[in-house]
Each structure stands twice: as C-alpha cells, then as structure tokens.
Amino acid sequence: MNHEEHRLAALIVDVLNLEDIRPEDIEPTEPLFDGGLNLDSIDALEIAVAVAQSYGVHLRAEDEETKSVFATLRSLSEYIERQVSLRQAS
C-alpha cells in the first residue's frame, strides 16, 4: 500500500466508521463493494462526498469509468490522483 492509498483508506475508515478495520487492513486490490468490505450504495455516497471535500474530485456514476474506479482502493486512489494532476495541469 503506497502513501496515497493509505491516506484514502484512512479517509474511508473514518467516514464510514469502520471501527473493526484499520486503514492498513484494506487490501488495495480487493473489491470494495461486492465481497471485501461489503460496502453498499450509501457508503459509496459517503465516500464520494468525502473525496469531493478532501480532494475536490467529483465522482459520477454515469461515467462508464466510475464503476471500475470504485472497484478497489487502488483504482479509486489512482483515479483521484489522475483527476488532481489533470486539474493542476489545466
């Protein structure tokens, strides 16, 4: 788990009150939703709000990409990094 993934994992654990889980327990390549942490759509909404507030990145379900973005901690973290660097470049 790299630094950015750990930061995002800590944000997820905090915003979802996953008190049984430490950020480092989240396997970066495991599914976040089906299986894995067993998160649901309410959690997705909470994560989207936290990501918007912490990174200024707005997730959309309409993007074909978003389904794969939300697949794992790693994919979500990479997506956020891409969006942040795109914004900085523009």
Added chain:
Amino acid sequence: MMRTPGGRLAVLSRKPAGQLAISGGRTIDCGSFLADATAWAERLPDRPYAINLCVDRYLFLVGFIAVVLRGQCNLLLPGRQPGTIHEALRSFPDAWLLHDGAVELPDAIALGISHGSASAAHVGAIPDVPGAQTAAIVFTSGSTGAPQPMRKSWHTLVEGARVNAGYVSGDAAGGGGLVATVPPWHMYGLEWSVLFPLVADWTIYCDEAFFPADIRVALGKLPGPRVLVSTPLHLRAIVKSRLRFPRVDTVLCATAPLDSGLARDVEQLLSTHVLEIYGCSEAGSLAYRWPVRDAAWRFFREIDAEMSGGRVRVCAAHLAETVQLADTLEFQTDGRFSLRGRDGDMVKIGGRRASLSELNNRLLALEGVDDGIVFYPPSFGLEDSGRLSALVVSVSRSAEDIRQELATVVDNVFMPRPIRLVDGLPRSDAGKLRREDLLKLLHVERGRA
C-alpha cells in the same frame, strides 16, 4: 384519470406527443415508450407474476408497463440479494424474473429486456387495462416480522399518482423535468419517478442520478420547471459537494426525517423550496410539510384520517381499504399534525424499512448461532446512515462467517456493523435484554477487539 368503459384505465393519461423520458442521453416520447412496452409485452413468458429486477429506470418503467399490459403483476422486492429473490420464488412459485442484466439471477424462468431491441410496433390508440387488475405487489416488514405482500391495483396506482401530481405540478400543468435519486422499486420512487410521468406531462430523467455530480448533470439536461425527488442522505451529499446546481423548482424529500437546517441549505443552494413527503408502503404518499416554514404536517386533501384506539387510520378514494399507520401522530385543532415516533420494532436506514424482530429471526435461524441480537447502535437516529449492531453467541462459527451468510438474505443497509461474538447475552430471568446492558457489552468487546 380518464375512465374508459368497463372500469378500464389507460396506461398513459397525458398528451401523447410529449416527452416521457431521457434515457441513454436520448429523449423518448410517449409513442416510442408505448411501442417499447407493447412490443415487450408480447414477448413475456405466460405466467402471472413478474419479479421486476430492472435497475435501469427506463427499462424498469418499460418492463413495469409491459407486465401490466400483459395482464400480469409486478413483484417489487425490497432488495436484490440472491436470498431475497429465492424467497420470492418460493412464495410465488409461478413467478418469472424480468431483468436488465444488472442482477445476479438464480435458476428460474427469466427474460432480459434491453434498450431498443424489441421490434418497434406502431401503437395506435393508448392501450388500457382493468382498473381492478393487481398491477404490483410491494413488500413491507409487518409488525410481526415477516415481509407482508401488499397488492396495488392499477386503479390505486394511477389515481394515487394523480393525487400526488397535484401537489407539485400546480400551475406548471405544461410539464417539466423530474430527477429521482431513489430507486424505482420502493413505494416512494415508484410513485414519484415511475407513475407520476405516466399521468402528468413531465419528463423523467432515467440515466444515473446518484452522486451529486450526476444529479447536477441530470438537472442541466431537463426542461424546466424541475423537480428533484430525493432523500436527506442525497440532499446532505449535494450540500457538502460544494458544486453549483441549476435552479430546481421543487425538491421532494422522504424516507427519513429532514433536518430544517439542511432543508434551508438546500433551498438556498438550489433556489428552490423543499417539501417533505410523509407516507408508507401500505398507502403511498399521504401528507407534506414545508420544513423551513412550518414543522407541522398536512394530509393531502384527498386523504381522510381518523383516530381509532390511539392509532391513526387513513382512507381515500384511490385506496382499496383503510390503512392503519405505524406512526404515532399528534393532531392540532386545525388538522395539522406532528410525528411522534414509530413503532419500536421498525428501523429505517437509507430510506428502507425493516423489522428488528425479522432481522433477529434471520440471525437466529443461521446454523451454529446459539443466541444473538440485532439492535440500534448508540448513535442511531442522528444520521440516516446509522447502522445496526449485533452480538452473537456461537461456538462453531466466526463473525465473518456469520456476516457472509446473513448477507445473502439481509439487505446490505440492514447488515449489522459490527457483528461481535460474545460468550453469552446478558438476559434477565425473563429472557429479556436491556439496552444498557447490550451497549455495555458492545463497548467491552470493542475494547477487547
């Protein structure tokens, strides 16, 4: 509603030339929608009940009307878990599965519907169906625990939708655009995002409208006036997103109590007014309030309410029978009322309602579970997204193991988080459990974990 001879009611009672939906980025007019629905209706399996599992709102709508046109009934399950679908098939052995490929299906008769793949039949006159036909069965957790099927006649659905439409369309009889953040298969979403556009000249946005950024795009694509059908959870996300939104004429909010501060923030951000809707699966939408102006609720004019033995019963021309409400209401002299709590067994999370005793029965039914209880965590009630907790006694199974099996029959939002294994529950001599004792035990086990 236009009544036709023999008590038949048209499947659409609005101007046929109007735009019904936006789906896949395209505008769909009433004629194309009817062509889709009638073409699919001819291809449905010849069975009485269709478990409508479509997730795409437009396909749900097409499937729903195709089923009704064919003289069948839509079964609308509370969730999409494999166990929930299995149970429905056990209770309705002659049901089949109507889907759009978004849900994992058990082995049963199924038909997948998709966009633009039915032969485009030309539809002349708007078809009608008997008002007395059971068009849908929705399920709610009754006070006894087990989900109760509630039959909705076509008459009840369309006349109820017309009553509802009167409270938002008002002088906007020319129509407008609707965006819903709630799924179409629960009563609130069914009424306001599926049935409403069938009886009023409004366009329903059927593409994604879940995250704030999606909702913003959706609103931008619709003609005005705009109505947003939503929940406190989504509205809180909208406010926290710090995005700018197009002007919305009316925001409807239901499923959980709306804080008046949040209502005020939403009114400012969307230049709108927020109406909170009160209703139940048994009777549909019943009352409204404008939380920034008045904390009290008013029943729709079409609803008659009466007190009977401390409980409130409602009836209306569109309802087949009188419905007793699960909530305690306190009336003022002018007929306005306040909500004073719910039946203690019912929990509501993310807009969905479940019975605690049913959840407990589910837990105790698992093999290897000797004792256990699902209960409210301490923070429950402050946030709509508050979760349940469970304490379980089992010598042969792990908490993870129990969680996985429970997840096959319990909707994700009602899954206890955490599930903790304990040596025993602090039951009194009478077998009762005190909430303080449970919280203490949860706290101790948390410290140990």
